[in-house]
Each structure stands twice: as C-alpha cells, then as structure tokens.
Amino acid sequence: MTRTMLKINGDRLNEHLQRTCSSWGAIANSTGMRRLALSEEDKLTRDWLIKECKSIGCDVKIDAMGNIFAIRPGTSKDKQPIGMGSHLDTQPAGGRYDGILGVQAALEVLRTLHENNVQTHCPVALIDWTNEEGARFPGAMMCSGVWSTKSATSLEDCYEVKDSEGCTMRKALQDIGYLGETPCDYRENGLESYFELHIEQGPKLESANKKVGVVTGVQGMKWFSVRCSGREGHSGTTPMDQRSDALVTAARFVAAVSETAKATSLGVATVGVINNDTQSQATIPSGVEFIIDIRCSTDQILEELCTAIFKSFDEIIQRENDGTSYDIVRTWGLPESIFHEDCIQAVRSAAINEVGEAQIMDIKSSAGHDAAWCSTVVKSSMIFVPSKDGISHNPAEYTTPEDCTLGAQVLLQAVLSYDKGCSPD
C-alpha cells in the first residue's frame, strides 16, 4: 500500500474521543465538558494518553510546564520530530471537540502509522499543550508560549500564576505529577514542523458549505485588565448625585466595549471576567476590575480597535464627571501569526486529495491556538473542520463524527506529505 492510501480508523477515533470525554470532565446531563487544566480530570486523561502512546512504542517526555511529547521514532538520526498537537483542557463549560479532537486525532495518526508499520523519515510527535484555555490559570496558550520563548510570560512567571482558589501553577503541576524534567524550550526540545487539527469554532466553513479549512494564520489578540475606582458609601444614605460608583462606571465601560466593536466593525471585543471588590448589597462599590479580550485580523487593525475602545472610556469619564477613574494594564497578547507555506501546502494537498478542491477553503483563525506560538519558531499550519452553528466554548459545541474522521485523515496525510519533503530519496 502506498502511503497516500493509508486511512485512519474513524470509528476508533470517535469512540475514544467520546469515551474519554464521558469519563473525565463531562458535565452531567449534557455533552458539555469541564476539564480544567491540571485538574484531577485532566490528570486522568493525560495518564490514559501516555499509556496509549507507550503501548504503540512511543517515547514520552514531560517538560517543565507539563507539556507532553509522545515521540514515534523515524529513520533519520538528526531530524527533529514533526509535531501534531493541541490540548486536552477545556473551558469551565466547554465542549468535547475544542483541543480534544486535535490530540485524539494525533493519537489516531500514531496508531495508524504503527499498525501499518510505516517508517517515516522524521520522528513524529504527539503533543498535549498544558493550559491552552487559560480558564483555570489566566493566560491562554500559556505553555506553548513558554516553549516558544516568545511569550511575554516566562516559565518562572507562569509557575506563580494562581487559580481562583490561590493554587499556583507550579503546585498544580506537582500535585498531579506533571512537573517534568524536559526543558520547556524549543531550542532544547525542538520540532521540525508543527500541524494542528482543530474545530473552526466559528461559522465560516459551515456557511460556505466547505469541509476543510486550510489555515493560513491566526489573528492578533490582546487582553487588558481594567480597574475602575470610585468611593465606597452607604447604599441608603448617599444621595445619587454624590456617588462615585465604580460598578456603574465599569458597567458603562462593558457596554462601550461591545458597542465600539460593533460600530467600528474592526474586530471582536469581549468582557468575560468581572470582579467587584466589596460584593456587599448595601455598599456602593469602590473598586471593580474586568478583563477585555480584543481580536482583529491584523496587528494594525487591533491597535485601531484598542484605541477606539479606550477613547470611549475617556468620553464616559468626562461625560459623567462623577469622580470615578480607571487604569488599564495589558495582561496578555498574541501577535498576528502568518503560517509557513510549506506546511500550508502540505495541508492543502492532503485536503484536496481527500475531498477535492471545491470542498476546501483558505481561512484565517479567529481563535488563538498553540500553533500560533509554534509558528513563531517552527514551520506550522493548521487544519480546520466545521463547527455546527459556529458554536464553541459552550456545551452545545458539535462536530460530526465524519468531519472528525476527515480532519484526522487530512492530518495524517499532511504529516506524511511534509515528511516526504524531508526525505533524502
């Protein structure tokens, strides 16, 4: 059998995906998932994954941020592995496909290579990146960021990041036994290239009636922490015109974030986290903090939208003139990524072989992915499959078993195609 005729086992892929989701992190009475990074559910899924990878002859390394590298050797002695990865953690109320499909598909590719005794030139690695969601430990794509060394947040900084209950990332890694010894640094534990299968998480493929997205890059993103300050006071005795209510100002800002993104059509902006210091029914709030997530197709457009949003804040402060004020700190950012033509071409040719040119489209990712950080240091690309109704980060997230199978098949063929390009013969 020629390599281009190799087929992954779709039934097995989908069965493993559903069974592991049902076992570890399922939200009762739904297909929703709550598998927070480094939780007990995450640990059990990781343990299962490693056992599976070892059973098909992979070497497994855990790095200092808990990233798992399961490597199937190639014939070459000098080549780094071709990476295939994504993440096993989810949002607090997420679905079964975001991240999980990419890891399960990579495992299915390794199984297919193993069963068919395929000898690749480059080693092939499955990677599970830690804390991609940033839902438990703030900072999305945290550990691929550390590995790339291009993130503003260093390994030591990440270790000190705390969850809402005060547990540090370092302790969480230790607690579940995933504080590994392999350096979390691409220069010491590198890859030849990186491919990531992911659900689109948006409506574009479905709307265009396409089966596969050939991902050419990832839009730029920035997160800001905004703190509104006012003056505490008694909710019964403080006249309305003598108040400096930080929550009222924060509320106006939250509405302005949404309205500015809509009005300018420059991108998307979301407030997903808000905290009020006092949280007492009878006290006028004096300190409220919230986080804004802003994303645009290019870094320049992103700057424009940020400027427009902050201008709307200044206008509110001036108009209301109620003594409240605000501060902004940029907490996180991911520059616009442009994927590598070699990898994009490997994905495109694999997808065309599977479903034909009419069923595929080039697409830019609106969500951040580990591939964005990887692409800053190794050749990278991604494969998207459709999300039903474009819904993600929601228990209703859904991708058909057929599309999951197709995505994994394209991943297999893209890896083989890239490997062929590395081969001396």
Add this chain to the structure above:
Amino acid sequence: MTRTMLKINGDRLNEHLQRTCSSWGAIANSTGMRRLALSEEDKLTRDWLIKECKSIGCDVKIDAMGNIFAIRPGTSKDKQPIGMGSHLDTQPAGGRYDGILGVQAALEVLRTLHENNVQTHCPVALIDWTNEEGARFPGAMMCSGVWSTKSATSLEDCYEVKDSEGCTMRKALQDIGYLGETPCDYRENGLESYFELHIEQGPKLESANKKVGVVTGVQGMKWFSVRCSGREGHSGTTPMDQRSDALVTAARFVAAVSETAKATSLGVATVGVINNDTQSQATIPSGVEFIIDIRCSTDQILEELCTAIFKSFDEIIQRENDGTSYDIVRTWGLPESIFHEDCIQAVRSAAINEVGEAQIMDIKSSAGHDAAWCSTVVKSSMIFVPSKDGISHNPAEYTTPEDCTLGAQVLLQAVLSYDKGCSPD
C-alpha cells in the same frame, strides 16, 4: 443627684470603642473595620462585651440567632426590659461607628446606672443584634427581623443561608459558640420599648449644622436579585452581531438602575453585588446575576421607583433584541417604619435637655436599622449623631468623640425618661 443630672463617662466610652475596634477587626493602616458577622473578630468582641456586662451585674441571654441580651434588673417584677441596642458586625470595609457606637453607648449607659446605683422601674437591656449588615450572610438586619417574627425569612431559613465560602449561618453560630437557647421571638423574650443610637450615615445633620437627629421612622427598602441569561460562545470566533452576551445586558441594566434613580429623583438605587457564572476571559458570558438595593421615603414611592427601573430593563431588552433575557426575584424587603410617639418624645425631650431645641432636628432614616424591625412589635425610636461628610460603609467613616458622648448621653436620658413614664409613682 436627680436622674436628669446623670452623666455618662464620655472618655471611657470613646476609649473602649477605639480599643475594641483596634483589637478586633481593624483594617491595617487605617481606621477601617472588617468585622464580619460571626467571624473570629466578632466572637472576641462579643466575649468581651458579655464579660463587661456581667461585671456590672447584668444577666446575659443568647438567643437562637446569636442575639445577645444583657439585662440589668429593674424594681418592677412584671415589666419587660427597655431595650438599647445595635450591632457589632461591620461591612467588609466599614468604619468604627456604624452599629458599634450604639452597642458601646448602651454599655456605657448600663455602667452609669450601675455606678450611680440607679434603680429603674423597668429592667434595662443592652442588645447586640447578629448580622445586621448582611455582608457575610446575605440579608441585612437579619436577626432583629427573626426576633420580630415580621421578616419574610424564618429562623430555619436563616440557619441555611450561606456565606461566600459555603458556611451556613447555623454552623457559623455553632463554631463561635453563639447558638443560644433563648427563643429568638419577641413573644417569648420581649421588650417594653427599644431605643437605638446610631450615626446618621448621611449628610443631613452636618449640612443643617445640627447635633442630634430625632428619628421618626425608616424609609422602605427592597432588594432584588436579577439574573441575565444569554448564550455562551467563543470570544474570538463569534461575530459581534451573533452574540447574546449576558454581561453586556447586565452592564446596561446596572447603568440603567443608577440613571433611573437619578432621573426620577424618587429615591436611591444601588447594585453592590455582581456575579458572572463562567468568569473565563475567552468565553462570552451566558449567565450574570446582580442584586439591586432600592430605597425610598415611603412604600408607595418605592413601588414607583421599582416599576421605573424594571421598565428601563424591558426597554433595553426590546431595543437591543440580542436574544438575552432576564428574571427578577425579590430577595428582601423592609417596609417603611413609623416610630412610636412615646419613644420619639423621650428622645426629643432628652436631646433638648442636652443641647437645646436649635441643635436638634427630626429626621427619617435613609438606612435600615434593627430598630425598623423592632418598631413592628414594640414602641421604638432612634437617636442619630452626625457623620463626617455623610460617609459610611467606608473606612473614612467618622463621628467626633464629642458627638459619640452626646449620643450616649441622650440615650441614657431617653431611657430614663421612658422609664419614668412607666413608673407607678
């Protein structure tokens, strides 16, 4: 010495007030207080109070909600005690006078009666009401409400109320040893009348340049819990015009609460608590809950303001038409209180004796107090002293030592005046 010449010891009052605040619940580097109901700090203050009361011959009873009744016997065998009380708990970032002054002043009155061997006709009781602030266990004036039997929240309901860490009120009472055996019911543990000294917590006395407020009643109040519902989604991939963002709707509502109260001039309305279900940077919020506190001088005006606020919510939902919705539950209410003429007159005559008619004014309380619930079952009134800049529920809360002394002196004389009216001779 005639009773009307009796003087409380102002230095002792102020010294005890400041020392106990510094010892139990002080916020570092400020005069702010964080003495949450049934906390370790509250327990230590209660223990001290009981020791002081016993040392001057009072009988101490703890009721089933932890309310403390320290009773100095009178000559009458049938009369119930004349109550003097307030609360020792504070807001999370409150001051040294709200509630605390009323209890310390009552203690000083008991000491003065004791030292001068004054024999009153009625017994005289000091009362520390549990969880007046409702800051730890939601529901302000909770335990005077149970005692009056007029609150919508029963004793058993209150036992199950949880703090933000999931500790029930019953457990908290047990943990600090204040789950008492005396029934929390005015019919089984009654009072002849009730007087409460309190800081005004607003700017009216100061603005009018008066020293004492003769409180004639308490405005009506209602609290509502509002839940906004939307649809979760990915913050990067969900287009702005396809979002049902519950936090954006909640933000518009919070701004509308403030704007409606301002525009109508009917009363005050405050959102002091807000909670977002998901709290994840990259997820569009689908569920946000907040609490509104609405207060007006009469129950009828209160109804008008509630109606106006809810109408503004409906207008927002209709205007935005983004698929978000909301529900409202009334969580708490305190009907407008009208104090009893006998008690108002006792306060007024005592105040006039101390500072003369020009220095006093009748006033309606804009804040809720335990006296509001007491007034539904026994004759009651209150004494207000000025708050600097009208500030309360804030570490900057301040009342001068002279005004604290004056308030306690008026309390002593109001009690003696009322007792004289009960006396057979």
